[in-house]
Amino acid sequence: MLLWSVLNAHGGVLPEDVHVLYANTGKEMPETLDFIRECSERWGVPITWLEYADHDDPQQRWRMVDFDSASREGEPFAALIARKRLLPNPVKRICTSELKIRVMKLYAQQVLGFEHWDVLIGYRSDEPRRVAKLAAPHKEPFDRSAPLASAGVSAADVGAFWQRQPFDLRLPNMNGKTMHGNCDLCFLKGGKQVFSLIREKPSRALWWIDQERKGVPDGKGDGHLFRKDRMNYETMHALATGGHGELFAFDDEEIEDCACTD
Template identity: 40%
Template sequence: MKVVFANTGREDPRTLDFVQQMGQRWSVPITWVQYLPDAPWFEIVNHNSAARDGEPFEAMIKHKRYTPNGRKRICTEQLKVRAARRLLVACGWTRWTKTLGIRADEPHRHEQADQPREKIWMPLVAAGVTKPMVLKFWKAQPFDLPEGVDSNCLLCFQFGLAQLARQMREDPDDDFPERMEALGFGTFLKHPWSEIREYAFSQTDMFETPRRRTLCGAAENEECAA
């Protein structure tokens, strides 16, 4: 068995700390991987060496010459799914079962097709585990993911405008989306990120609404598992 965490370089730093705590407190070896733009297409890192400024994400955009967007969300496939898969292949695995932490009360995420090499298993669905049950479990633990941490990537284009506006206000110096769009391979959203930022800051009151659920489960502290 392997527990794998695929770091995009755009995770909230507190998420990285949380993953590290899980491994240490529960004595679970967690293999950290990151995307590489050339063979073997992934690298093994750890909590200390993991990218924190979007380096794997930027490398993927430059290599693919494409900016992920709602129509073609290649970031999840390249940075998470394939990075983890390539690790297993490098370890000599030919077939495996991939365990996903999708809950029973997330029916919109239950349709996960098996792949040629892998079979999908959702133990929480089979056990009927719901969000209140998960929250109760974590309340009994001596540690937890801090409140206010959004999974997965910071300023994910799948987030609603309210969530994006909140994150931009919390860290106005985070210009990663603008820097990636400046590479010339397209925009994350319909409009350039500079316009999204300007609009978000000029219409603050409009965005004080609850977060919406995204297609990849990136809101409500869910794991992007597509």
């Protein structure tokens, strides 16, 4: 909706100095990749697909891909974990910073030649805490803003917008929010949501189990878990596939958007 608003404000054409980027972690739902391609095709707007690429030189840790060549088995994410010898967690979110923010920053600097730029984020007016954090002091060469929030656009408005469109994300929607967005079993999602996503498709847990098994060389300490404050992915998978999930009480949290962009 943010992209559509930018296009709409410029006669349906993307201004020359505006660029649309998608940083693929390889762990998004296939519907997300389909949706990004569909936005590009239906609205006639170029979208640049980027991924983390492993390289000894930090300046070369990115590559351009497209819908066909984009990773779908978590390859960029696994490569980052192997490089850092560390699993990301809610406190040390190296996945957001390296797979998304840094990849886009390198592209902006090396290909677009930007020295300073503005980043538009699609936060809504019902996310004041996230919006407020955008104004925090930083040392990045870009400033971030949330035009939809500034315009008072809420989750309900976004839902209504997509109902008027001839296409949408095609992922289950609960009051304008989806627990299927971003990386499929992101550790920032609530335990109940992750458990439900595993139960819906148990094979989703396998990549996460694999990373927790090999995330650090000795497999000891908290560094080999995505979350130390709840059961690991292997246990959730065993409960989900063994039919005993109801025996374990997760916090009864609401569906919340994954806070990856915070």
